[in-house]
Amino acid sequence: xxxxxxxxxxxxxxxxxxxxxxxxxxxxxxxxxxxxxxxxxxxxxxxxxxxxxxxxxxxxxxxxxxxxxxxxxxxxxxxxxxxxxxxxxxxxxxxxxxxxxxxxxxxxxxxxxxxxxxxxxxxxxxxxxxxxxxxxxxxxxxxxxxxxxxxxxxxxxxxxxxxxxxxxxxxxxxxxxxxxxxxxxxxxxxxxxxxxxxxxxxxxxxxxxxxxxxxxxxxxxxxxxxxxxxxxxxxxxxxxxxxxxxxxxxxxxxxxxxxxxxxxxxxxxxxxxxxxxxxxxxxxxxxxxxxxxxxxxxxxxxx
Numbered sequence: 001x002x003x004x005x006x007x008x009x010x011x012x013x014x015x016x017x018x019x020x021x022x023x024x025x026x027x028x029x030x031x032x033x034x035x036x037x038x039x040x041x042x043x044x045x046x047x048x049x050x051x052x053x054x055x056x057x058x059x060x061x062x063x064x065x066x067x068x069x070x071x072x073x074x075x076x077x078x079x080x081x082x083x084x085x086x087x088x089x090x091x092x093x094x095x096x097x098x099x100x101x102x103x104x105x106x107x108x109x110x111x112x113x114x115x116x117x118x119x120x121x122x123x124x125x126x127x128x129x130x131x132x133x134x135x136x137x138x139x140x141x142x143x144x145x146x147x148x149x150x151x152x153x154x155x156x157x158x159x160x161x162x163x164x165x166x167x168x169x170x171x172x173x174x175x176x177x178x179x180x181x182x183x184x185x186x187x188x189x190x191x192x193x194x195x196x197x198x199x200x201x202x203x204x205x206x207x208x209x210x211x212x213x214x215x216x217x218x219x220x221x222x223x224x225x226x227x228x229x230x231x232x233x234x235x236x237x238x239x240x241x242x243x244x245x246x247x248x249x250x251x252x253x254x255x256x257x258x259x260x261x262x263x264x265x266x267x268x269x270x271x272x273x274x275x276x277x278x279x280x281x282x283x284x285x286x287x288x289x290x291x292x293x294x295x296x297x298x299x300x301x302x303x
Contacts, residue, residue, distance in 0.1 A: 001277075002268060002271075002272045002276065002277060002278065002279060003042035003043065003277065003278045003279075004041050004042055004043070004278070004279050004281060004298075004302060005041060005042060005043030005044065005045050005080075005082075005214075005278060005279070005280045005281065006032075006036045006041055006043070006044055006045065006280070006281055006283075006295070007045050007047070007084065007216065007280050007281065007282040007283075007286055007287045007288075008029055008032060008033060008036070008044050008045060008046055008072075008287065009028070009029060009032060009287055009288050009289050010025065010026070010029040010046060010047075010062060010063050010068060010287065011025070011049075011051070011052045011062050011287060011288070012025060012051075012052075012060050012062075013052075013240045014052070014240070014285065014287060014288030014289070015028055015288070015289060016238075016289060016290060016291050016292055018238075018240075021060070022060075025063070026063050026068065026071070029063070029068065029072075030071060030072065030075045032289065032295075033072050033075055033076055033079070034075055034076060035295065036079065036295065037076050037077070037078055037079040039295060039296065039299035040299055040302075040303070041079060041299070042079065042080060042278075043079060043080040043081070043082060043112070043278070043280075044072060044076070044079055044080070044081050044082070045082050045083070045084035045114070045280055046065050046068050046069055046072070046081075046082070046083055046084065047065065047083075047084055047085075047286070047287050048065040048083055048085065048086045048087050048090075049062060049120065049123065050062060050123050050126060050127075065083050065086060066083070066086075066096075066099040066100070066102075066103060069081050069082075069083065069103045069107075069111075070102060070103050070106055072107075073103055073106040073107035073110070073111075074106060078110075079110070080110045080111070080112060081103070081107055081110055081111055081112070082111065082112030082113065082114055082157075082160070083112075083113060083114045083115075084114045084160075084162065084180065084182070084216070084280060085114035085115055085116035085160070085161075085162040085180070086113065086114060086115055086116065086144075087116055087117075087118040087123070088115045088116065088117065088118075088137070088140040088141040088143070088144040089117060089118045089124070089132055089136065089137040089140040089141075090118060090123070090124070090127050090128070091144070093140070093143045093144045093146075093147035093148070094147060094151075096144050096147070096148065097144075097147050097148045097150075097151040097152065098151075100113055100148055100152065100157065101151065101152055101155075104152065104155055104157060109155075109157075111157040112157050112158050112159075112160055112178075113148060113157045113158070113159050113160065114159075114160040114161075114162055114180060115141045115144055115145060115159060115160070115161050115162070116141065116161070116162045116163055116168070117134065117137035117138050117140070117141050117163065117167070117168055117171075118131075118137055134167060135167075138167050138168065138170075138171055141161060141168070141171050141175070142171055142174070142175055145159050145161075145175040145176075146175075158177040158178060159175065159176055159177050159178070160176060160177065160178040160179065160180050160212075160214065161175065161176040161178075161179055161180070162179070162180040162181070162182065163181075164181055164185070164189070164193050166196060169193060169196045169197045169200055170200045172197055172200070172211065173197055173198075173199070173200025173201040173202075173203065173204050173206065173208075173211070174200065174201075174204040174206075176211055177211065177212065178211060178212035178213070178214060178278070179194075179197055179211055179212070179213055179214070180214045180215070180216065180280070181193060181213075181214070181215050181216070182215065182216025182217075182280065182286070183216045183217070183218065183256075183282065183286055184216070184217055184218050184255040184256045185215060187270075187274065190215065190274060190276075191274070194213060194274075194275065197211065212277045212278065213275050213276050213277055213278075214276065214277065214278035214279065214280060215271065215276050215278075215279060215280070216279075216280040216282060216286065217255075217256035217257050217271075217279055217280070217281060217282065218255050218256035218257070218258060218282050218284070218285070218286075219256060219257040219258070219264075219281035219282060219283050219284075219294070219298060220232075220235065220253075220256070220257070220258045220283065220284055220290075220294065221257075221258075221259065221260070221261060221264055221294060221297045221298055221301065222259075222260060223260070223261070223297070224260055225260060228253075228258075228259065228260060229249065231291070232249050232252075232253075234290065234291065235284050235290050238284070238290045238291075239284065239285055239290070240285075243285075256282075257279070257281065257298075261297070261300070261301040264298070264301055265301060265302070268302070281298060283295065283298075
């Protein structure tokens with residue numbers, strides 16, 4: 001059965017109300033988490049970046065990933081909570097294990113640990129003064145997985161590894177309970193990368209089917225074609241930095257889960273047939289929600 005998660009908004013400028021910033025931003029994220037749980041979603045995912053660079057003025061620091069997950073654990077009861085993904089190279093593995101253990105103490109067995117090797121040079125420069133070589137970053141992912149499992153034992157959460165390059169897929173094949181590919185991969189890209197993952201799993205003596213597959217998809221719905229195009233105009237105005245100003249809707253709609261409810265259900269079925277067990281929804285832009293009605297319309301679509 002396919003499960004569905006929300007890429008939770010928690011950055012400035014990525015809420016329907018663009019005036020939500022600072023402390024209001026964190027409270028709004030908690031409110032959306034509660035609503036997501038009420039609407040029957042299975043998972044909430046939080047990203048791990050210092051901030052977003054969207055050409056909307058000075059960058060402001062975002063909430064800390066694991067501090068926010070701890071708050072989400074107290075604000076929700078059923079829904080799973082995870083990082084998509086924690087940059088393993090920016091956090092000492094023992095410190096990360098302590099953070100994961102704390103959230104697990106609060107949330108119980110609802111936690112998922114997503115790990116990645118990092119890609120944002122500016123973040124590495126701000127935290128570490130330079131970006132480590134890729135082999136060191138990949139080793140950090142392996143070390144983090146091993147350390148968390150060693151310290152938490154039977155309470156260790158499922159570990160997801162995110163990425164598409166051969167190096168990170170090799171790590172996923174050795175260490176991951178699940179693999180995530182984001183954002184908006186084509187079916188061809190997904191097939192190619194999933195085959196690479198299967199090969200690395202076999203090389204590690206593992207059964208490829210033991211690794212769950214998830215994808216992150218832009219999700220955007222309209223009740224019918226006319227409504228969809230009307231909402232598209234709003235999305236173009238809403239996306240920070242004018243990033244969709246010159247986009248052609250008929251091209252843009254080919255991505256992710258974009259369309260009427262019937263079209264979206266059909267796309268979900270096609271991804272499920274390809275072996276995807278979990279879909280992370282980003283309503284308009286990763287870790288943003290362009291309109292409250294999008295959550296509700298999607299929840300009604302997947303019932």
